[in-house]
Amino acid sequence: MRAVRFHEFGPADVLEVREVPDPTPGPGQVLVRVTAIGVNYGETLIRSGRATEVVPWYDLAPGALGGEVVGVTDDGRRLIGFALGEGYAERAVLPEDATEVPDGVSDHEALALYLQGATAIAAVDAVRPAAGERALVEAAAGGVGSLLVQVAARAGATVVAAARGERKLALARELGAHEVVDYGEPDWSSRVDPVDVVFSSVGGAVGRQSFELLRDGVGRLAVFGFASGEPLDVTAVDAFRKGVAVLGFGNPLTPDTVRRAFTLGLRPVLGEALPLADAARAHQLLEDRATTGKVVLVP
Ligand SMILES: NC(=O)c1ccc[n+]([C@@H]2O[C@H](COP(=O)([O-])OP(=O)(O)OC[C@H]3O[C@@H](n4cnc5c(N)ncnc54)[C@H](OP(=O)(O)O)[C@@H]3O)[C@@H](O)[C@H]2O)c1
Structure with a gap:
């Protein structure tokens, strides 16, 4: 063969x-x-x-x-x-x-x-966005991201879709995202209000900026990928400082x-x-x- x-x-x-x-x-x-x-x-x-x-x-x-x-x-x-x-x-x-x-x-x-649907579902299960909570989805037009937008919206979350470029942001809106942001722009995170939940698949600088957007005391971040090729650089001390949870999951x-x-x-x-x-x-x-x-x- x-x-x-x-x-x-x-x-x-x-x-x-x-x-x-x-x-x-x-x-x-x-x-x-x-x-x-x-x-x-x-x-x-x-x-x-x-x-x-x-x-x-x-x-x-x-x-x-x-x-x-x-x-x-x-x-x-x-x-x-x-x-x-x-x-x-x-x-x-x-x-x-x-x-x-x-x-x-x-x-x-x-x-x-x-796999991508199961991953989106497992990520949502890990951090459980409640109705009315704000949920940031990285790589929101990707294989997992495009489904995460839909699963989080169905849970009643206000979905903030983050991706690079107009075409991807337009797709995320079509899929049910309530807000969109282009994280290809360096100051992107200053234009996003704090979020309760982050779905983190990019790692590197984007992952770090998303982490900082978490609301202190209540935030949860589900980490399941590092598409930038750089790990999510967040320590237990960082999570302690903000009073937030960082959750991974195994095989989805x-x-x-x-x-x-x-x-x-x-x-x-x-x-x-x-x-x-x-x-x-x-x-x-x-x-x-x-x-x-x-x-x-x-x-
Ligand atoms: N834990 C698990 O079991 C599991 C299962 C499936 C997937 N994953 C992970 O979930 C993520 C999404 O997987 P996928 O297959 O659905 O891929 P995908 O999201 O369709 O493609 C990767 C996306 O990552 C974004 N990205 C950001 N920085 C990048 C960079 N420096 N180089 C390339 N891409 C970059 C790009 O979207 P923008 O241009 O919009 O940034 C790109 O389209 C990956 O990190 C993957 O490893 C994990």
């Missing part, structure tokens, strides 16, 4: 198509013919080698990548899940009890809702979060669908901040 692999950490073009043996499922596993692959931002950090800097507990080596796939079993079941082994490939192994894609949901829609994919991702009626935002052989271009677009919503590869 064809698979996309990388043999050294580096820029997007280290990704290349290779002919490799089909994987073999073990007990409790099933082989699928992959019909679409979800590209997640974290994979760009893994490929570039930056993941080990940002999340040093990752012990990664160059090789296979990914990933989130939709695939069809020999007996015609359409499953979604994380491939055991590699995911940027024409065949993949999934757990036999992987989630079935609901009828009427396209591959692209399913991939937009699966649970049967409950996945069920809710598919049944809440969220609008999946569909980004580029590119051929598997264009995996490098998909990574480049994500790193260039040129995408909105979910990017997929089609074998």
Whole structure:
């Protein structure tokens, strides 16, 4: 089968198509013919080698990548899940009890809702924005962010969508954001009133500025990513000083979060669908901040 692999950490073009043996499922596993692959931002950090800097507990080596796939079993079941082994490939192994894609949901829609929907839901569960509270969403037009805007708005929060550029802010408004702010502008945070909750996926300076926007004594920040390549630089002493909570969460994919991702009626935002052989271009677009919503590869 064809698979996309990388043999050294580096820029997007280290990704290349290779002919490799089909994987073999073990007990409790099933082989699928992959019909679409979800590209997640974290994979760009893994490929570039930056993941080990940002999340040093990752012990990664160059090789296979990914990933989130939709695939069809020999007996015609359409499953979604994380491939055991590699995911940027024409065949993949999934757990036999992987989630079935609901009828009427396209591959692209399913991939937009699966990991990113579960992550948005887990983040909201972590910090529980109450009706009337102000919630700041970073990267609000991205895969996770575009769903977070919707989940937080449904909880009754006043959603402040932060992203770079007019196109992304317009999308966030369409998805239900009440206020928008372009954090590409250096003084952006001075134009935002204090917030009760922050959904923090960018890290670096943006993460720090968002943290400072938290209302003293009541604020909560859910941290689940570092798209800038720099960790969120906030210490326990900082949290103590402001009287706020910083919460992380582990694997967001649970049967409950996945069920809710598919049944809440969220609008999946569909980004580029590119051929598997264009995996490098998909990574480049994500790193260039040129995408909105979910990017997929089609074998
Ligand atoms: N913990 C988990 O289980 C989990 C699961 C899924 C995703 N995540 C994390 O959640 C975040 C969102 O993931 P996603 O797949 O939905 O990606 P995404 O939001 O679709 O893409 C990343 C976005 O981050 C923003 N960004 C800010 N600074 C950036 C920089 N220096 N370089 C590139 N992008 C930058 C960009 O939006 P703007 O241009 O608007 O800033 C970009 O579009 C990522 O940090 C990812 O690692 C975590």
